[in-house]
Ligand SMILES: O=C(O)C1=C[C@@H](OP(=O)(O)O)[C@@H](O)[C@H](O)C1
């Protein structure tokens with residue numbers, strides 16, 4: 001499916017969708033437990049992949065309007081009857097690979113074309129260090145994977161600059177092992193706030209972890225047991241970033257996002273980035289409300305070391321702001337659903353922006369010329385599709401974004417919200 005987004009203004013109030021990262025963790029944590037109620041979950045293509053994995057390991061997930069009833073597999077996963085298909089979800093694949101290493105049979109994990117090209121090698125090496133079996137069928141560090149255990153725990157050494165999801169996976173599974181797991185980081189941790197999210201969810205499920213010099217430890221023999229038998233998912237700041245970008249670029253009378261409460265999410269840094277660029281933006285943290293309106297913006301330098309998922313949004317805002325926006329520390333953003341550094345450089349250049357792409361840096365000379373509507377490839381990547389659709393609101397004429405069905409990965413109602421806020425969007429089945 002394609003969407004035509006024509007230059008238009010937006011405004012009104014919109015509720016933040018629930019967090020994908022918290023939902024994945026809560027579903028798996030409930031799987032490790034006897035069970036739990038997960039309130040306000042994100043139900044999307046990616047989180048459904050985690051639900052399927054919990055079911056493959058012997059749990060069950062019942063979907064209700066505003067909550068999930070998860071019956072857990074209570075620590076020890078069954079040997080799945082079939083291959084686990086993680087679809088497009090890196091988080092699912094990393095988290096449930098480590099779960100597979102707790103079982104005493106073999107699990108086969110695969111995913112779509114994109115996921116089968118993303119790096120899994122460091123996690124496979126880590127399971128190997130714990131004396132589990134972890135192999136890439138093509139011997140290239142990518143899925144399909146064959147993983148088995150049971151691992152007893154121990155010490156692993158792992159790079160920190162490829163994906164923080166390896167650390168999350170080892171911490172979550174490590175609590176179930178007999179001996180616990182100590183993780184030593186070989187290189188500086190990127191995407192670190194995602195490990196903070198993990199620690200926050202684990203705490204809520206009664207599981208303790210510890211940060212040590214250059215790493216983390218989790219004691220073994222712990223039980224997952226959420227207070228009151230339930231867990232509530234907060235709003236998603238990666239999704240909120242598109243709504244705030246719409247507001248700052250295209251809402252002369254303002255746009256309000258509700259359900260935006262503070263949490264461990266690094267991507268709430270979008271608030272600070274927009275304020276540094278000069279946006280008229282206020283965040284009432286207690287009320288969970290952010291108000292933003294169309295503003296004259298000026299380029300800034302932003303590191304995305306902690307916040308890789310913000311790169312596409314910031315690139316679009318930078319293309320409209322006056323002056324230069326420099327996005328640094330972005331190498332790990334190349335290991336996502338697509339190489340997002342290259343994808344944004346290519347699409348925004350096609351729309352007339354002046355961009356220089358280096359391996360770890362994206363430099364955007366904004367404001368020199370207006371963006372022009374054209375046809376851009378969404379690269380089957382939800383974040384590329386959503387950020388380019390925001391660009392379409394301010395580009396001259398009409399921007400056609402291809403392959404928009406992939407927003408289902410993290411923000412299934414994105415185009416409904418854009419339409420309800422007044423954006424000029426037309427979807428076609430091209
Ligand atoms: O753990 C998580 O929920 C995530 C971690 C990040 O990935 P990396 O740790 O691979 O950078 C982020 O990009 C992804 O969207 C979600």
Ligand SMILES: C=C(OP(=O)(O)O)C(=O)O
Pocket residue numbers: 046088089090091092309336337383410
């Ligand atoms: C990279 C992402 O997710 P995952 O790693 O789970 O595929 C994302 O949502 O941008």
